[in-house]
Amino acid sequence: MKHINTISGRSLKSTIAKGGCGECQTSCQSACKTSCTVGNQKCER
Amino acid sequence: MNMHMFQMNGKNIVLDVNSGAVHVVDEIVWDIIKLYEDKSLELIIDDLKNKYDESDIVEAYKEIQTLVDNELLFTKEEELDINYNPQNIVKALCLHVAHDCNLKCEYCFASQGDFKGQRLLMPLEVGKRALEFLVENSGNRKNLEVDFFGGEPLMNFDVVKKLVEYGRELEKKYNKRFRFTITTNGILLNDDNMKFINENMDNVVLSLDGRKEVNDRMRKTLNGNGSFDIIVPKFLKLVKLRGDKTYYVRGTFTSYNLDFSKDVLKLHEMGFDSISVEPVVASPENDYAILEEHLETILNEYEKLSSKYIELKKAGKGFEFFHFMIDLNQGPCLIKRVVGCGAGVEYMAVTPEGDLYPCHQFVGDEEFKMGDIFTGVTNEKLREKFKRANVLTKSECKECWARFYCSGGCHANAYNFNKDITKPYKIGCEMEKKRIECAISIVANGC
Numbered sequence: 001m002k003h004i005n006t007i008s009g010r011s012l013k014s015t016i017a018k019g020g021c022g023e024c025q026t027s028c029q030s031a032c033k034t035s036c037t038v039g040n041q042k043c044e045r
Numbered sequence: 046m047n048m049h050m051f052q053m054n055g056k057n058i059v060l061d062v063n064s065g066a067v068h069v070v071d072e073i074v075w076d077i078i079k080l081y082e083d084k085s086l087e088l089i090i091d092d093l094k095n096k097y098d099e100s101d102i103v104e105a106y107k108e109i110q111t112l113v114d115n116e117l118l119f120t121k122e123e124e125l126d127i128n129y130n131p132q133n134i135v136k137a138l139c140l141h142v143a144h145d146c147n148l149k150c151e152y153c154f155a156s157q158g159d160f161k162g163q164r165l166l167m168p169l170e171v172g173k174r175a176l177e178f179l180v181e182n183s184g185n186r187k188n189l190e191v192d193f194f195g196g197e198p199l200m201n202f203d204v205v206k207k208l209v210e211y212g213r214e215l216e217k218k219y220n221k222r223f224r225f226t227i228t229t230n231g232i233l234l235n236d237d238n239m240k241f242i243n244e245n246m247d248n249v250v251l252s253l254d255g256r257k258e259v260n261d262r263m264r265k266t267l268n269g270n271g272s273f274d275i276i277v278p279k280f281l282k283l284v285k286l287r288g289d290k291t292y293y294v295r296g297t298f299t300s301y302n303l304d305f306s307k308d309v310l311k312l313h314e315m316g317f318d319s320i321s322v323e324p325v326v327a328s329p330e331n332d333y334a335i336l337e338e339h340l341e342t343i344l345n346e347y348e349k350l351s352s353k354y355i356e357l358k359k360a361g362k363g364f365e366f367f368h369f370m371i372d373l374n375q376g377p378c379l380i381k382r383v384v385g386c387g388a389g390v391e392y393m394a395v396t397p398e399g400d401l402y403p404c405h406q407f408v409g410d411e412e413f414k415m416g417d418i419f420t421g422v423t424n425e426k427l428r429e430k431f432k433r434a435n436v437l438t439k440s441e442c443k444e445c446w447a448r449f450y451c452s453g454g455c456h457a458n459a460y461n462f463n464k465d466i467t468k469p470y471k472i473g474c475e476m477e478k479k480r481i482e483c484a485i486s487i488v489a490n491g492c
Contacts, residue, residue, distance in 0.1 A: 002104065003070060003105045004068050004070050004071075005068065005069040005070075006112070007068065007373065007489055008066055008067040008373035008374055011064045011066070011116065011117070012378075013123055015378035016123075016125075016378070016380065020378060022130075022391065023188045024377060024381060026137035026387050028386055028392065029190045029192050029226055032323060033194075034297075034323050034458075038385055038451065039371055039376060039449065039450030039451065040368070040370045041376065041381070042377075043376060043381075
């Protein structure tokens with residue numbers, strides 16, 4: 001595309017099928033301890 | 046809100062909220078998108094023909110249409126029916142191994158370490174039982190997390206060591222994997238415990254606020270002196286010995302250092318490359334609390350930091366700032382993004398006596414006691430309340446573009462400010478939104 005650069009074409013919807021396994025890190029155990037930040041956590045799959 | 050458009054660090058960025066797609070667009074697409082839902086192509090051409098050639102408008106419009114057809118732009122919200130954790134699995138514990146501290150930080154949410162109760166160390170037997178409770182309640186989850194927290198956990202380090210050893214036994218017996226982490230103020234660090242920490246902890250969080258004067262104003266020793274000169278050499282040594290293993294130097298900023306980007310950069314300059322500096326959690330009556338009137342300064346500060354962050358990364362001198370980290374392609378699934386941090390459901394805090402609370406921030410507030418590790422969760426009503434508090438049920442989150450990134454924010458912040466875990470803490474929301482924008486703009490700049 002000439003006008004648009006898609007830097008993430010991920011479809012969140014598609015993560016529902018295999019998602020929710022619950023294996024990923026609890027966000028507050030990473031660094032924050034005071035401010036919930038889930039979007040920067042890693043998926044375990 | 047299904048779309049979020051913002052301009053930062055030289056980029057026009059369009060976030061399609063429901064798909065999670067992110068696009069960097071030129072000026073013509075930026076202008077067309079603003080009109081796209083309300084006007085036909087003919088009317089858009091009419092509106093923009095004085096600014097752009099008609100052929101360019103048509104070309105850009107077609108590109109937008111392609112994305113819409115592929116559900117990457119103007120994507121409608123899916124009906125989500127999430128039955129969160131019906132088996133009541135618990136997979137992470139914050140273990141308060143010491144309700145005591147050897148610093149008296151002014152802003153401490155734990156009331157200088159004792160959480161408004163007695164100064165206590167967790168007995169080994171309580172710690173062991175906590176690990177057993179975790180294994181028993183973990184269902185089919187393989188990865189279990191235990192954070193050694195306080196107060197100051199190094200004040201009870203023998204118990205920490207024995208609990209790690211016990212955890213390794215349980216891992217083998219039950220086919221689990223414990224990820225141990227520790228959060229420390231560094232005062233008691235020495236060669237022995239550094240070695241143990243580096244060998245056994247998946248992550249270590251080192252508390253340090255940044256510039257010496259900023260750190261020492263809040264993080265004081267028991268006799269009132271600053272802690273900076275004691276802890277910095279120890280932290281540097283630990284990090285050097287740690288190699289590639291994960292750690293964070295974690296600071297807190299308050300109304301006293303609204304220019305906190307200087308603290309982040311100072312930490313980097315000192316030799317740390319994995320940094321988190323976060324806003325203080327404090328009621329408005331405290332002098333150091335973050336208030337609405339500070340917000341504009343703070344948001345500008347985040348943006349300023351993001352520009353510097355890009356500059357340093359591009360110069361090969363980059364570092365990681367926790368709140369600017371975002372993985373747009375491999376991040377958490379939608380379900381995780383909806384349910385949030387898991388406090389009070391899959392994540393709980395354990396006091397030295399063995400009492401269970403939804404998370405470390407609620408410890409000491411009797412109203413939030415969930416049960417204990419000997420009999421399990423007895424306050425089912427409370428667990429249900431936490432289970433239901435998510436971005437689909439919180440009215441303010443439903444319409445917010447950032448809902449799948451902050452996941453409803455921190456329950457404790459919501460409760461501290463609004464006495465209701467379902468009513469998000471507004472100042473926190475504004476800061477989080479800015480941090481997400483900064484993080485995306487950093488990716489958009491190829492960093």
